[in-house]
Amino acid sequence: MQDLWIKKVVAEKSKGSVIFRRYADDSIVCFERKDDAEAYLRELPGRLAKFGLELAEEKSTLVKFNRWEPESSGRFTFLGFDFYWVKGRRNPNYRVVKRSTNAKKLRASLSKLKDWLKKSRSMPLRELLATLKRKLRGHWNYYGVIGNSKKIGRFAYWARWLVYKWLNRRSQRKSFTVASFDAAWERWQMPKPRVIEEPWPRTARQNQPQPV
Numbered sequence: 606m607q608d609l610w611i612k613k614v615v616a617e618k619s620k621g622s623v624i625f626r627r628y629a630d631d632s633i634v635c636f637e638r639k640d641d642a643e644a645y646l647r648e649l650p651g652r653l654a655k656f657g658l659e660l661a662e663e664k665s666t667l668v669k670f671n672r673w674e675p676e677s678s679g680r681f682t683f684l685g686f687d688f689y690w691v692k693g694r695r696n697p698n699y700r701v702v703k704r705s706t707n708a709k710k711l712r713a714s715l716s717k718l719k720d721w722l723k724k725s726r727s728m729p730l731r732e733l734l735a736t737l738k739r740k741l742r743g744h745w746n747y748y749g750v751i752g753n754s755k756k757i758g759r760f761a762y763w764a765r766w767l768v769y770k771w772l773n774r775r776s777q778r779k780s781f782t783v784a785s786f787d788a789a790w791e792r793w794q795m796p797k798p799r800v801i802e803e804p805w806p807r808t809a810r811q812n813q814p815q816p817v
Contacts, residue, residue: 675700685710706756722771749800757798
């Protein structure tokens with residue numbers, strides 16, 4: 606219902622353009638004009654209240670995000686990523702949007718992996734490693750976007766350390782030294798962090814790559 610309200614009511618009465626994106630209960634609304642955005646935030650609590658819902662104040666904020674004024678723009682979090690402007694590699698006068706894993710989401714992912722390893726360390730090693738590979742591939746497939754290699758590398762480092770720690774708690778006797786674990790990690794052919802190539806967005810007028 607909120608999607609339809611934004612499309613039929615909010616966008617129609619706004620003076621500037623409006624773009625809306627939602628996935629499950631995570632959404633973002635982009636306004637061309639600040640006064641339109643402020644009006645939307647004022648009306649949103651009342652709109653949600655009609656359906657017995659409340660606005661999560663800690664997750665709802667107004668952020669300036671303007672490619673023509675990147676120095677005064679902020680950053681926002683959506684679907685586990687922080688979005689912000691950075692200078693282009695080839696042209697420092699040009700700005701591009703960068704995405705990196707949100708710090709809170711990174712800690713939560715590692716905490717979730719730790720809890721799983723703690724509970725599952727006694728299962729047969731082959732079964733544990735098979736599930737672990739799926740979990741690592743899942744993380745790379747989601748967070749392995751261009752510009753996020755530092756954060757997925759950080760996850761890979763701490764994930765590996767957690768596996769070393771909890772496999773060594775499978776019995777009273779220490780199972781691995783650092784050297785033997787490194788050799789086993791390679792022997793197990795654990796998936797390495799990777800960045801997925803993404804297609805450039807294209808305009809309707811020309812079939813040429815365009816900067817985001």
